[in-house]
Amino acid sequence: MDTVTRIAQEGTFLSDSHTGVPVASVSVAEVPEGGHSPCACKTVTEILSRVGDKWSMQVVMSLAGGTLRFNELRRAIDGISQRMLTRTLRGLERDGLVERTVTPSVPPRVDYALTALGRSLRQPVAELGQWALQNREMIVTARERFDAEDDS
Amino acid sequence: MDTVTRIAQEGTFLSDSHTGVPVASVSVAEVPEGGHSPCACKTVTEILSRVGDKWSMQVVMSLAGGTLRFNELRRAIDGISQRMLTRTLRGLERDGLVERTVTPSVPPRVDYALTALGRSLRQPVAELGQWALQNREMIVTARERFDAEDDS
């Protein structure tokens, strides 16, 4: 078993064994060797933080239905400011998740669409979204109980 | 600061000063029903931000293998400070993802373990982790290309 697989399955990120997850083979590129690479873990954390930022996934999900223009996106995502939409789109473009197409007309037209990489992200994010929806009641309840104890 | 004030201000997951405990955000529910509720989206976004914060998922995955004590966790997660580990654990405990068990001995012993809810989160998060690992090369490459164009 290579290092990356091990990390994915049970390394730092998935902790030790007995999670019940069978080891599957994953095609891998290179691994720096030296057992468990902190670099991989760092990368994963970094990518997770992009997923977790306030607007990125809302943009991705808004673009899941197809290409949208800047202001279409802005209207589709409630509460986002122009500044944050710009910044978020730049970040997604930089990571290769979104493609930006400029049509130099008057007025200018800029279209945003998911790349193949961006589309591949929809699935895992949607599953996390499912989890969130299915468990939000439990979480809210847990919070209330916790805060109640805290007050006393 | 009292809980009422904290809740009123509606923060993110890990907020409040010092060792403050995460602040509530999900307002009382009520889904207008019909396709796409802004509330649901808000909840999902909020939970994604918990997933995306710097340490929460590393803690969850470290606990995937079983109960750990405070300093065991600290050693398991490279680079985490004591303060952030405490804050992260409080946040996870508040959300009902982690259970904290205190054994009043000398020296004190505190065990942390995933709850059923916390365990149910492992799967979707692990899938996102898989995605991150499998695509990190592409992302890094995309970033380099983007930054290179930017320079010119």
Add this chain to the structure above:
DNA sequence: CGGCATCCGAATGGATACTG
């Protein structure tokens, strides 16, 4: 051992105004 309190720089993100 397992915290909490304090200080502080860095990053996030909203509001507003201006531009090609």
Add this chain to the structure above:
DNA sequence: CAGTATCCATTCGGATGCCG
């Protein structure tokens, strides 16, 4: 229409010191 630029409040997160 699709941005930039500026300012500003809030929050994140590390370092350090103290405590039961």
